[in-house]
Amino acid sequence: MSDTTAYQGATATPHEPGFGDYVQLLKPRVMSLVVFTALVGLLVAPVGLHPVEAFAAILFIALGAGASGALNMWWDADIDAVMKRTARRPVPDGRVQAGEALAVGLGLSGISVVMLWLATNWVAAALLAFTIFFYAVVYSMWLKRTTPQNIVIGGAAGAFPPMIGWVAATGSVSVEACLMFGLIFMWTPPHFWALALFMKEDYHTAGVPMLTVTHGRKATRAHILVYTLLLVPVALGAALTSIGGPLTLAVAVALNAWFVIGAWRIWKRDEAVAEADRYAVEKAFFRFSLLYLFLHFAAFLVEAALKSAGLGGW
Amino acid sequence: MTFRPEHDLxxxxxxxxxxxxxxxxxxxxxxxxxxxxxxKRGEPMQGYDHTFQPAMLPKQEAKP
Incomplete structure (x- = not known):
C-alpha cells in the first residue's frame, strides 16, 4: 500500500482520537483529587514506604480511579450527551468510540490493581479493585439511575483513595483510615446537591433521579444541612486521632463552622430568593466545599510534617 | 509532488x-x-537450587 492510498483510507475516519482524548476519558480533574487524598493517606501513615513504592502506589491508585472514570463514560454516554456539563466528553462528542472507552477502562483496571499489589500489598489492591467495581457497577450502572440517594452511596467510591493510600503503607485498615474515608463520604452529598441546585436543568433533562428532581428543592436544601451537620463529628473526630493535632483541630473547627453556616444559609433560602441572585449562596457553598476538603487534607499533611519535626500531634 | 500530505489526522x-x-x-x-x-531490600525470596536449606526444615529437625 502506497502513502497515497494510506492517506485516502485515513480520510474515511476523520475522528480518529488523539492521545489527549484517551487522557480525557480518565477524568483528569477527578484524578487530581484522588492523587492528593491518596498521597495524604499514604504520607500520614505511621509506616513509611520507599519513595519508588510510594510513587508507584499513588500512580496506580490514580490509574485505577481513571479506569473507573472511563468505564463510567462508556456506560453513561447517553446521559452525558444531553447534559451541558458533560456533552463535550470524548464519547458523547464522538472523539472516542464507546467500545474503546470500555477497553481502556477494563485494561487499566486490571493493570492498576495488579501493579498496586506488586508494588505494595494485596489488601490495598483488593480495596482498589472494590473501589473500581463500586464506582462502575454499583454507582454508574445501578444506583445513579434508580435512586435519589445515588450521590450518598456513590460517594463511597471517591472516599476510598486516602484509605487505600494508608493501607498501601501499613497493610491494614485503621480508625484513622476509616475517618479519612468518612470525611469524604459525608462531604460528597452536600457538595453535589449544592451543584444540583444551580445545575437543575442538566439533571432534569437527563432524567437522573437527583434529589432535586425526585424530592424537590426544599427537601434538597434540608438534606444539605443535615449531611453538613453529620459531617462535623467525623471531621473533628479525625482531628482527634493520631493523624491530627492542635493545628488540625483548629482548622477543622474553623472549616466546619464556615461550612455549617453556608448550609444554614442554603436551608433558609427559598427558590425565589435563590433565582433572584442566580444561586450566589449555593455557588459560593459549592466553591467553598472544594476548599474545605483540600484544607482538611492539607492540615493532616502539615500536622504529619510538624510531628516529624517534634512539634505537632497529640 | 508529495506523497505524504499534511493532515490533522x-x-x-x-x-x-x-x-x-x-x-x-x-x-x-x-x-x-x-x-x-x-x-535490594531483600524481600522474601527463596531460590530452590537443590541445596540443603536448614531454615526450611521444621524447627525440631533443624536442631543438631
Whole structure:
C-alpha cells in the first residue's frame, strides 16, 4: 500500500482520537483529587514506604480511579450527551468510540490493581479493585439511575483513595483510615446537591433521579444541612486521632463552622430568593466545599510534617 | 509532488503513538525501579537450587 492510498483510507475516519482524548476519558480533574487524598493517606501513615513504592502506589491508585472514570463514560454516554456539563466528553462528542472507552477502562483496571499489589500489598489492591467495581457497577450502572440517594452511596467510591493510600503503607485498615474515608463520604452529598441546585436543568433533562428532581428543592436544601451537620463529628473526630493535632483541630473547627453556616444559609433560602441572585449562596457553598476538603487534607499533611519535626500531634 | 500530505489526522495519530510509546517506556522504567528496590531490600525470596536449606526444615529437625 502506497502513502497515497494510506492517506485516502485515513480520510474515511476523520475522528480518529488523539492521545489527549484517551487522557480525557480518565477524568483528569477527578484524578487530581484522588492523587492528593491518596498521597495524604499514604504520607500520614505511621509506616513509611520507599519513595519508588510510594510513587508507584499513588500512580496506580490514580490509574485505577481513571479506569473507573472511563468505564463510567462508556456506560453513561447517553446521559452525558444531553447534559451541558458533560456533552463535550470524548464519547458523547464522538472523539472516542464507546467500545474503546470500555477497553481502556477494563485494561487499566486490571493493570492498576495488579501493579498496586506488586508494588505494595494485596489488601490495598483488593480495596482498589472494590473501589473500581463500586464506582462502575454499583454507582454508574445501578444506583445513579434508580435512586435519589445515588450521590450518598456513590460517594463511597471517591472516599476510598486516602484509605487505600494508608493501607498501601501499613497493610491494614485503621480508625484513622476509616475517618479519612468518612470525611469524604459525608462531604460528597452536600457538595453535589449544592451543584444540583444551580445545575437543575442538566439533571432534569437527563432524567437522573437527583434529589432535586425526585424530592424537590426544599427537601434538597434540608438534606444539605443535615449531611453538613453529620459531617462535623467525623471531621473533628479525625482531628482527634493520631493523624491530627492542635493545628488540625483548629482548622477543622474553623472549616466546619464556615461550612455549617453556608448550609444554614442554603436551608433558609427559598427558590425565589435563590433565582433572584442566580444561586450566589449555593455557588459560593459549592466553591467553598472544594476548599474545605483540600484544607482538611492539607492540615493532616502539615500536622504529619510538624510531628516529624517534634512539634505537632497529640 | 508529495506523497505524504499534511493532515490533522496524521498529527493526531502521531500524538497517540508518541503518547503510548512514552507511557510504555515510563511503565518499563517504573517496573525496573520497583524491582531494584525490592531486590535490594531483600524481600522474601527463596531460590530452590537443590541445596540443603536448614531454615526450611521444621524447627525440631533443624536442631543438631
Amino acid at each position: 496524521h498529527k493526531r495519530r502521531f500524538s497517540r503513538n508518541l503518547g503510548v510509546g512514552l507511557t510504555l517506556a515510563a511503565f518499563v522504567a517504573l517496573v525496573f525501579a520497583l524491582t531494584v528496590v525490592k531486590v
